[in-house]
Amino acid sequence: MDKSTLVLYTRSRCPLCDKAKKIVLELQEEWDFIFQEMDIDSSDELTEKYGIMIPVVEIDGEEIQYGQIDHLTISEAFSEKSKSLSQINGQ
Template sequence: MKKSTLVLYTRDRCMLCEKAKKIIVELQNKYDFLLEEIDIDSSDELTEKYGIMIPVVEIDGKEVQYGQIDEWTLSEAFSEKKNNY
């Protein structure tokens, strides 16, 4: 089974982003996925797309959650993916 990739769209000086990253790093021990962090300020397109929505979490290209990131929602998304294989 191929490892999932979680993408965290973030930006500097974002308290919600820092909180989300802590949750994601803890979940990485449980679900063993690749983490890619993308600063939306590095791209006008991403800044326009996500603007005030950040942090945004995508798992294997599917947007799972944005704004207030919580462990329960992300765990559910990983459990659902595992059950679909």
């Protein structure tokens, strides 16, 4: 089974981003996923897309949550993905 990839879109001097990163790192202890952090200030395209939304959590290309990131919402998203994968693999 391929690992999911979680991308956290952040920028420097962003307290909400720091909090979100801490939550993501805690989640990585529960769920086996690849973690990538993207600084939106490194790309005009990302800044335009996510400027006022950050932090943004994306799992396998799907935006899961932005702004106030919480443990439960992200964990539920991984749980749903896990269920979907086991249903696909079980058929």
